[in-house]
Every structure is written in structure tokens, then in C-alpha cells.
Amino acid sequence: MAVASKPPALRRRKTGKKGDVPRSIGTSSIMWLLAVVYGLPLIWFLLSSFKPAGDLFSYPLTVFPKHWTVSGYTQAWTKFDVAQYFVNTLIVAVSATLLTIVASAAAGYALAKYNSWWLKIFAGCILLTTMLPGETILAPLFVVIRNIGLYNSLAGVVVPAVITATGTFMFRQFFVTVPNDLLEAARIDGSSELSTFIRIMLPLARPIVLTLAIFSFQWRWNDFLWPLIILNDPNQFTLQIGVASIVGAQNVNWSVLLGASVLSMLPLIAIYLVFQKYVMSADINAGLKD
Amino acid sequence: MVDSVQAEPRSVSAGGEPAPTRPRWWPKRKLNSYTTAPLLMISINLVLFLLFFIWPAVIGLNYSFTSYTGVGPAPYVGLDNYERLLNDSAFYAALWRTLIYTGAVVPLTFVASLGTAYLLVSQHSKGKTVTRVIFFMPWLISPIIAGVIWRWLFGENFGLVNFVITELGGKALPWQSNANLSLIVVVIAATWMGTAFNMLLFVAALKNVPTSYYEAADLDGANAWQKFRRITLPAIAPTSFIVVLLSTLHTMKEYGLIFAINAGGPGTQNNLIVQYIYTTGFRKAQIGYASAASFVLLLILVIIAVVQLLASRRKGS
Numbered sequence: 001m002a003v004a005s006k007p008p009a010l011r012r013r014k015t016g017k018k019g020d021v022p023r024s025i026g027t028s029s030i031m032w033l034l035a036v037v038y039g040l041p042l043i044w045f046l047l048s049s050f051k052p053a054g055d056l057f058s059y060p061l062t063v064f065p066k067h068w069t070v071s072g073y074t075q076a077w078t079k080f081d082v083a084q085y086f087v088n089t090l091i092v093a094v095s096a097t098l099l100t101i102v103a104s105a106a107a108g109y110a111l112a113k114y115n116s117w118w119l120k121i122f123a124g125c126i127l128l129t130t131m132l133p134g135e136t137i138l139a140p141l142f143v144v145i146r147n148i149g150l151y152n153s154l155a156g157v158v159v160p161a162v163i164t165a166t167g168t169f170m171f172r173q174f175f176v177t178v179p180n181d182l183l184e185a186a187r188i189d190g191s192s193e194l195s196t197f198i199r200i201m202l203p204l205a206r207p208i209v210l211t212l213a214i215f216s217f218q219w220r221w222n223d224f225l226w227p228l229i230i231l232n233d234p235n236q237f238t239l240q241i242g243v244a245s246i247v248g249a250q251n252v253n254w255s256v257l258l259g260a261s262v263l264s265m266l267p268l269i270a271i272y273l274v275f276q277k278y279v280m281s282a283d284i285n286a287g288l289k290d
Numbered sequence: 291m292v293d294s295v296q297a298e299p300r301s302v303s304a305g306g307e308p309a310p311t312r313p314r315w316w317p318k319r320k321l322n323s324y325t326t327a328p329l330l331m332i333s334i335n336l337v338l339f340l341l342f343f344i345w346p347a348v349i350g351l352n353y354s355f356t357s358y359t360g361v362g363p364a365p366y367v368g369l370d371n372y373e374r375l376l377n378d379s380a381f382y383a384a385l386w387r388t389l390i391y392t393g394a395v396v397p398l399t400f401v402a403s404l405g406t407a408y409l410l411v412s413q414h415s416k417g418k419t420v421t422r423v424i425f426f427m428p429w430l431i432s433p434i435i436a437g438v439i440w441r442w443l444f445g446e447n448f449g450l451v452n453f454v455i456t457e458l459g460g461k462a463l464p465w466q467s468n469a470n471l472s473l474i475v476v477v478i479a480a481t482w483m484g485t486a487f488n489m490l491l492f493v494a495a496l497k498n499v500p501t502s503y504y505e506a507a508d509l510d511g512a513n514a515w516q517k518f519r520r521i522t523l524p525a526i527a528p529t530s531f532i533v534v535l536l537s538t539l540h541t542m543k544e545y546g547l548i549f550a551i552n553a554g555g556p557g558t559q560n561n562l563i564v565q566y567i568y569t570t571g572f573r574k575a576q577i578g579y580a581s582a583a584s585f586v587l588l589l590i591l592v593i594i595a596v597v598q599l600l601a602s603r604r605k606g607s
Contacts, residue, residue, distance in 0.1 A: 020414070027414040034406060035421040038482065042427060044450055045439045057448045060457075103334040110331035114324060122332055125339055131595065132343060135543045135564050136588040139571040139580045140350030141342060143360070148341075163338040193327030222432030224546035225564070229572060240434045240546070247438060247550050258442070261435045268430040273423075280422065280490065 049073070049262045053255035072259030082260050084235065085242035089264075092157050092227070092238055093220040099162040100216040101209055108171025109197055113183060123172075130165045134226060142229055156230040157238070161220060167212045174208045175201065210278045214271060221268055239264040354582040359575045371582035380558070381583060384566035385590075387473070391562060392541040394477045399484040399537050400530070406485060407492030408518075429486035437550020440479040444551075469559035472552045476560070479547055484540070488533045495529035496522065531602040538594055542587075563587055 044063075048056065049072055051065040076082045111123050134141060141160065142151075150156030178201065186196040202209075224240040231237055237245070243264060246257045272279060354371055358364035375381055406425045409415050428436065444451050444465040452462040465471050503521045512520070523530075545564040548554055554561040561569070567587065571580030 024414040024416065027409065027412055028416045031406075031409040031412075031415045031421055032417065034409070035424045038428065038485070039424045041439050041443050041482065042431075045442055048442065059453065061448075061450060061453045099334075103338070106331035107335040110328040114328040116325070116328070119328060119332070122336065125343075126335065129339065129343055131592065132347065132588065133539070133543060133591075135545070135567075136584050136591065137343075137346045137350050138564075138567055138584060139577045140346035140353060140584075142572070143349060143353075143577065144342065144346045160338070160342040163335050163342065168335060193324055194330065197327075197331065218430065222434075224432065224434050224549075225568070229568075240432055243438065244434050244546075244549065247434070247441075248553065254442070254448075257438060261438050265431055265435055269427075272426075272430050276423070280426070 045258065046262060049258035056254055056258075070259075072255040073263060074259075076256045076259035076263060080242070080246065080256055080260060081234070081237075082239070082242060082263055085237050085239045086263070088154060088236060089221060089238040089240075090267075092154055092223075093217050096158045096161050096220045097213050097216040099158065100164055100167055101212055103162050104164060104167030104212060105171050105202060105205060105209065106197070107168045108173075109175050109201060111168070111172040112175035112178075113180070126163075126165045126168050129163065134160070138225075138229065145230060151230060152232045152236065153230075154236060157223070157227045158220075161223070161226070164216070164219075167216065170208055170212055171205060174205055178204060207278060210275060214275055214279055217271065218268055350581045350584060353578045354585050356578045357576075358578040358581075360577045364578065367578070371579050372586075374579065375582055375586060380561075381566060383558075384561045384563050387560055388542060388544075388563040391473060391477065391480075391544070392538060394473075395480045395484065395541045396534060396537045398477065398481040399488060399541075400533060402481055402485045403488035403533065404492050404530075407489045407496055408522075410489070410493055411496040425489060426486045428483045431483070433483065433544075433546030434550045436479055436483050437547045440475055440482075441551050444475045466552055467556050469556055472556065473560055476544075476548050476551050479551060480541065480544065483547065484537060488537065491529050491533055492526065495526040499525040527602075527605070531598070535595060535598050538598070539591055542591060542594070 047064060050068050050070065052067055052069045052071060055062075055066060107122075107126070111119060145151055145156045145160070150159065182200065183196060186200055191200070222240060223238070224244065227238045228241050228244070231241060239260075243257070243260050246253060246260060353364065355366060355368060356364040357367050357370070410418050410422055410425070415421075431439070443449055446452060446462065446464055446466045449465065452465070456462050463471055465475055499522060503525070504517055507517045507521060543564050544562055545568065548560060548562055548565070552560060554565050563583075564587075567580050567583050570576050570583060
């Protein structure tokens with residue numbers, strides 16, 4: 001792969017210093033070697049998922065399936081409720097993402113454009129949530145969810161996940177860069193604070209909205225431990241718990257497992273490929289991740 | 291929200307007034323004279339914070355002094371849970387395993403993400419648009435699925451890795467039934483997964499290093515390693531700190547990945563700390579005891595963060 005793309009690329013180089021060509025070959029081959037190492041597990045997994053169940057374990061292993069089949073996929077989709085898990089996960093991820101954006105944008109805007117002692121304390125509290133992750137208060141958090149009646153419901157998965165320091169500070173950082181003059185001009189024109197935020201500021205923050213949307217969607221789509229604790233009814237399971245229940249079985253049904261796993265990855269990969277630039281150029285210097 | 295324009299004098303204690311950039315004819319403090327609007331804007335996050343952080347933290351601390359089981363009364367037992375924890379060999383085993391795991395994953399992730407970021411920023415490498423996507427792909431994959439992928443690769447009787455080893459004349463390795471080999475698989479998988487996001491941070495940092503530094507070094511005849519060691523590393527130090535801190539905190543909390551690869555096995559030998567808390571709290575229904583373990587974990591995380599913060603401060607000065 002590397003070799004094929006090299007010659008035209010090399011010719012394009014402008015500054016033809018001596019030693020650049022071998023160096024370019026060296027650097028490129030190291031990079032492509034690493035890319036192969038990183039891509040291999042996924043490729044092998046994908047190719048295996050198209051093998052019939054009987055061929056999965058038959059030695060010698062072959063790279064490409066001898067008979068291509070999608071039986072693992074169809075079986076996963078119909079018999080193992082992957083369709084239902086899909087719908088549940090979609091509900092969780094979409095609603096959590098929408099709520100996260102609203103909550104983070106509003107809070108981030110308040111932190112950027114207003115100044116008071118209680119807002120500073122609030123900012124500190126939000127930062128604290130990164131130090132006090134859900135995992136460290138797992139058991140009491142569960143009790144709280146049960147007390148407010150959200151146990152065994154998708155809402156119980158969504159609601160606690162809405163607050164995120166990453167999102168809030170992403171928006172704060174962005175709104176700090178928006179000139180205050182804009183806000184003051186709106187005030188002079190008689191726009192109320194909230195309508196200034198909704199009608200002027202939020203549209204400006206479109207790139208941040210999209211970036212956080214992708215991040216939030218990924219967090220919720222891939223969440224495992226929290227849904228596992230909250231959801232008890234198999235009809236409510238999200239994809240990750242569904243797949244985990246296949247893995248946790250006494251005899252792992254690899255054919256179904258491979259199909260279900262690949263299916264569960266597809267939406268995120270599709271979203272990523274479409275909105276790539278919002279992820280890759282994300283200004284995540286706030287340096288926080290969930 | 292008409293009432294939000296009430297002109298309330300700003301509290302004096304606010305302090306830290308940003309320096310005025312240029313003279314203006316309207317009073318500056320107008321920006322600060324709102325209460326209702328910002329309060330409304332932070333309201334969702336504020337309620338969630340009180341509900342899902344303060345409340346559980348308070349009752350969690352409370353439970354850690356009781357033998358609560360999730361239902362019925364919560365008898366007060368004082369410091370019993372903590373004393374029991376200090377003598378619980380399973381807890382120590384989980385903690386020790388977590389530290390080994392973190393100690394392996396964090397440096398590997400650091401090197402891998404810095405390395406890939408360096409290659410992606412380098413002007414000498416070709417095909418970056420494609421490799422960037424490949425390196426980033428694992429970020430999209432959940433810990434559970436990543437676990438499944440690596441379990442499939444390292445299966446003892448059916449995995450590609452053992453197949454290749456035997457084809458090359460070696461002996462198949464017990465990737466599932468040997469505790470240390472199992473952990474190695476998890477470490478590799480975690481590094482594979484953790485590279486993408488940190489790589490993104492490093493790419494941003496590397497792009498921000500002024501090129502004039504490199505040009506000056508070129509004139510002085512510095513080689514690539516010297517430039518990397520003397521210019522790049524110091525310039526990206528703040529990002530390096532963030533990457534190490536976040537990776538450490540994140541790795542300490544790992545559960546999904548190891549669950550999917552070997553469920554903390556063989557046996558309980560690779561149970562990490564979160565799995566220990568989960569099992570005690572939710573499988574054995576010892577909420578009080580699990581809360582105590584949670585607070586010990588929290589304490590450890592805080593200590594790690596503070597130590598790293600101090601270390602970076604000292605280096606910086």
C-alpha cells in the first residue's frame with residue numbers, strides 16, 4: 001500500500017534537500033507499518049465475521065473466508081435481539097446527546113460571559129466531576145437512581161450522563177473567544193439575555209455543537225458499566241450489554257458475537273467518516289475526556 | 291425573560307476583573323449585572339450536579355460506615371468496613387493488579403500516541419490522510435467490542451496469534467489460562483484503544499511548536515533526535531502532562547475491556563479495582579463495604595492527580 005502511493009507523492013516535494021528522499025521512505029514505512037499493526041485486528045475481525053460458523057475454527061486458518069456468508073449477522077439481528085438493542089442504544093445516545101448539548105452550551109455560555117462568585121464556584125464544581133468519576137461512587141449513585149425511580153429505565157441511563165465537564169468547558173472556551181461587543185450590541189437593541197444566547201450565540205457555536213455531539217454520541221453508544229447496573233430487563237438492554245451477555249455466556253457463540261459486534265460498530269464509524277473534520281480538528285485542549 | 295435585565299449591583303467579592311481592552315462609553319460592569327439569566331443557564335447542570343454527584347457522595351460516605359445491603363436498614367458499624375478492607379487480600383490483589391496494569395498501559399499509550407502523532411505531523415511521511423483514519427479507528431470502538439476483537443485474535447485454540455506462532459514452529463501460548471499472559475493481552479488492547487484520543491491531543495500540540503525553533507536548530511546542525519529531545523519534548527510538556535494524568539485516571543477505572551477479554555480471569559487473578567467494587571456492591575450486595583472501597587479508590591485517584599500535578603510544577607520551575 002505504502003509503495004503504491006509513494007512515487008507521485010515524492011515528486012511533489014518542493015524543497016529538494018539531499019537526504020529527504022531516503023528519509024521520507026524511512027518515515028513513511030515506519031508509519032505504514034504501524035498503521036498495519038493498528039488496522040490488522042479490525043481487518044481480521046471483519047473478515048472472520050463473514051466466515052460460516054463451521055469455518056471459524058477450522059485449521060489452518062485462512063485470511064479470506066472460503067465461502068462468504070452473512071449468516072452471523074442475520075442470526076444476531078433476528079435471534080439475539082440485536083435489533084431491539086439497537087433501538088434502545090439509539091434512544092439513549094440521541095436523547096443524551098441532545099440534552100448534553102443544551103446543558104453544556106448554556107452552562108458554558110454562562111461561565112464565559114457572566115462574572116460572579118457563585119459562577120466561579122460552579123465552574124470548580126464542574127471540574128470536580130472529572131475527579132469524581134461515576135465509577136468511584138457507583139454504589140451510592142445506584143441507590144440515588146433507585147430512590148428517584150429511574151432504576152431499570154432508559155432514562156436512568158441518560159439523565160446522570162447529561163452533565164459533562166468536557167462539554168461545558170469546550171463551550172466555555174469557545175464563547176470566551178466571541179467578542180463581548182456582540183453581546184452588548186444585542187443588549188442595546190433590547191434583546192433579552194436568553195434570546196441573545198439562543199438566537200445569536202448558539203448558531204455561532206455550530207462547530208462546537210457538532211464536535212460535542214459526536215463525542216457525546218460516542219460516549220453513550222459505547223457506555224457499558226452504567227447501563228449494566230441500571231438496566232435489568234433484557235428488553236431494555238443496550239448494545240454493549242447485549243454483546244457482553246453473548247461474551248459472558250458459558251459457550252461463546254462466536255459466529256453471532258462477531259456479527260453483533262460488527263453491527264454495533266457501524267453507526268459510529270459512519271458518523272465519524274461523515275463528520276471527520278469536526279473530530280480531528282476538535283479543539284480539545286481543555287484536555288478532558290469522559 | 292424580561293425580568294432578567296434587573297440591574298443588580300455586582301458583588302464586590304467577585305474580584306478578578308478582566309483587564310479592560312479598550313475604552314467604551316457604556317459602563318463595563320453591565321456585563322456582570324445579571325443573575326437570573328446565568329442562573330437559568332447553569333440550572334440543568336447545577337441540578338444534575340447536586341443530584342448525581344453531591345447526593346451520592348454524601349450518602350456514599352454515609353454508607354461506608356454501615357453494613358447496608360441495598361435493602362432494609364443500614365446498621366452503623368463505624369470504621370469496620372475500612373478495617374476489613376485493610377485486611378482483605380482480594381482487595382489488595384485487585385489494587386496491585388490495577389497498579390501493574392496502569393504502570394504498563396500508561397507509558398505504552400504515551401509512546402504510541404506521541405509516536406503516531408509525530409509521524410502524522412512529520413512532513414516526511416506520505417499517505418497521512420489514510421493512516422490518520424486507521425490510527426483513529428479504535429476510538430470509535432467500545433471497550434466491550436475492542437475486548438471481543440482482541441479475544442478473537444488471542445484465542446488459545448482458535449486465535450490468529452497462536453496459529454501464526456504454531457505455523458512458525460513455536461508452541462501455542464496460554465493467552466487465556468495464564469494470568470500474566472492474559473494481562474499482557476489486556477495491556478496491548480488498552481494501548482491500542484487509548485492511542486487515538488491522546489494522539490489527537492499530541493497532534494494539536496506538535497502543530498503548535500513554532501517552526502522557527504526547528505529552523506534555528508537546523509542551522510546549528512542538530513539532528514532529528516536532538517531536535518525532538520531539546521525542542522519538541524519541552525514544547526509539548528503541558529500536553530504530555532495532561533495525557534499522562536488522564537490516561538492514568540482512565541486506566542485505573544478500566545472495566546469493560548477486561549470484562550470482554552477474560553472477565554478478570556483466569557479465576558479472579560486479573561480482577562481490577564472497579565470490577566472488585568462492582569462485584570462486592572452489586573453481585574454480593576455489600577453496598578456499605580463497596581462504598582468504603584470506592585472511597586479508597588477515590589483517595590488513590592486524588593493522590594495520583596496531586597502527585598502528578600506537583601511533579602509537573604517542579605519540572606516547570
